[in-house]
Amino acid sequence: MKLGYTIIYVADVPATVGFYERAFGLGCRFVHESNLYAEMETGETVLAFAGEPMAEMNGLAIRPNRNTEIAAGFEIAFVTDDPRTAYATAVAAGAAAIKPPAEKPWGQVVGYVRDPNGCLIEICSAVGG
Amino acid sequence: MITPMVTGPATRFHMAPIAAGTSYVGVRLRPGTARGVLGMDLGMIANRSLVGDAALTAVPELGTLCAPAENVDELADRLLAFVAERVSGLMVDALSEDLIDTLHVTGGRLPIADIANLHTVDVRTVRRRISCATGLTPKQMAMVVQFHRALRLRFHHGLDVASTAIEAGYADQAHMSRVFRLMGGVSPARLPDLVLAGFSI
Numbered sequence: 001m002k003l004g005y006t007i008i009y010v011a012d013v014p015a016t017v018g019f020y021e022r023a024f025g026l027g028c029r030f031v032h033e034s035n036l037y038a039e040m041e042t043g044e045t046v047l048a049f050a051g052e053p054m055a056e057m058n059g060l061a062i063r064p065n066r067n068t069e070i071a072a073g074f075e076i077a078f079v080t081d082d083p084r085t086a087y088a089t090a091v092a093a094g095a096a097a098i099k100p101p102a103e104k105p106w107g108q109v110v111g112y113v114r115d116p117n118g119c120l121i122e123i124c125s126a127v128g129g
Numbered sequence: 130m131i132t133p134m135v136t137g138p139a140t141r142f143h144m145a146p147i148a149a150g151t152s153y154v155g156v157r158l159r160p161g162t163a164r165g166v167l168g169m170d171l172g173m174i175a176n177r178s179l180v181g182d183a184a185l186t187a188v189p190e191l192g193t194l195c196a197p198a199e200n201v202d203e204l205a206d207r208l209l210a211f212v213a214e215r216v217s218g219l220m221v222d223a224l225s226e227d228l229i230d231t232l233h234v235t236g237g238r239l240p241i242a243d244i245a246n247l248h249t250v251d252v253r254t255v256r257r258r259i260s261c262a263t264g265l266t267p268k269q270m271a272m273v274v275q276f277h278r279a280l281r282l283r284f285h286h287g288l289d290v291a292s293t294a295i296e297a298g299y300a301d302q303a304h305m306s307r308v309f310r311l312m313g314g315v316s317p318a319r320l321p322d323l324v325l326a327g328f329s330i
Binding site for chain 2 (some may be wrong): 009052053055056059060061062063064066068069
């Protein structure tokens with residue numbers, strides 16, 4: 001078994017795709033014509049967004065992600081050579097600033113923002129990089 | 130003989146005795162649409178069925194729909210055309226629709242205060258909008274959504290009773306059994322051999 005997808009349920013799939021393109025420079029692999037599902041170009045492990053109505057269609061019940069709520073207990077982490085510039089780009093694109101990048105004792109630079117859905121995003125340098 | 134019947138939003142089950150040779154033609158209206166289609170305050174018919182003259186008084190158009198027909202299909206076509214026409218001119222406000230959708234997305238498990246917070250409106254607004262759109266209070270709607278999901282988990286997904294109670298969000302199995310009995314007249318222990326509205330078996 002391998003980790004294939006990270007799928008986040010969101011209120012507005014196309015808006016979320018647009019944000020991830022602008023804020024983190026990701027490409028979009030495809031958006032389903034229903035606008036209820038999209039995949040980003042993130043290599044072998046796919047970051048995907050599903051519209052909230054998909055939850056019920058899949059027989060699930062979820063607590064919706066909202067930026068007015070406490071963040072859900074997970075984060076997506078993007079690794080870059082220049083976390084400080086990436087952080088500024090993300091915030092300029094509409095991410096909510098949470099913690100500007102700072103160096104950890106082990107040398108990694110780590111910052112946090114929340115996306116417009118309220119999901120936690122870590123922006124960091126590679127460990128030992 | 131053709132008998133018109135309007136059944137309101139319900140938190141309880143109705144037993145409908147079916148005589149041999151009886152056929153049913155019906156449409157189930159999506160929560161939020163019934164008020165516009167029927168043109169009435171749904172709170173008035175919550176947990177009630179209007180049968181025969183009572184249905185005709187409330188929705189006079191049913192008289193035309195119940196005119197003699199060649200066969201059951203003709204009746205069904207008439208009913209569908211009537212509902213489609215009413216639905217096409219329907220304006221359900223966006224907030225009410227979003228609030229109802231959120232009850233479904235969350236499986237009816239979130240407290241109404243949390244639903245209000247998600248939409249940054251106050252609890253009274255949620256009560257007013259959902260009651261007006263569906264004829265049930267938000268809590269009652271949430272309970273119906275939760276019950277329907279539990280039915281699907283138990284009888285479509287094939288989960289056992291204990292797992293169903295946990296995933297559907299009931300306090301324990303006894304709580305779930307009580308809700309199944311009150312709302313559906315069924316036991317979670319075995320697949321009911323009767324038809325539940327909106328739940329294909």
